[in-house]
Amino acid sequence: MSQSIKFGIPKGSLEKATVELLEQAGWTIRLSSRNYFPSIDDDEITCNLIRSQEMAKYVERGTLDVGIAGRDWVEENESDVVIVDNLVYSKVSRRPARWVLVVTQDSPVQCPEDLAGKTIST
DSSP: OOOOEEEEEEESTTHHHHHHHHHHTTOOEEOOTTOSOOEESOTTEEEEEEEHHHHHHHHHHTSOSEEOOOHHHHHHTTOOOOOOOOOOOOSSOSSOOOOOOOOOTTOSOOSGGGGTTOOOOO
């Protein structure tokens, strides 16, 4: 028997949308509010619910073989992982999220590059 693929599903706001996306691909996933290991109808896959912020680190360390996370978390954690593809889905729409930099007209910040080396909070 072959070893199963360890797959990370993002816990939280994208959890339901991710399960629905995987169901569209043909898998049935059953979540339980009492544990972090959803069942899946594929003997070659095991699932774990993981916070998106931590997903890339779990993949990088080999705890997971694959996971779904936002590119922002991969970049912020400076994780040494391979991004296979961009999945366009969210909890409320089918559009990718867009980030907007907003400043006052007289701000010294006029483009994202002006923030190099600064701490940014959202």
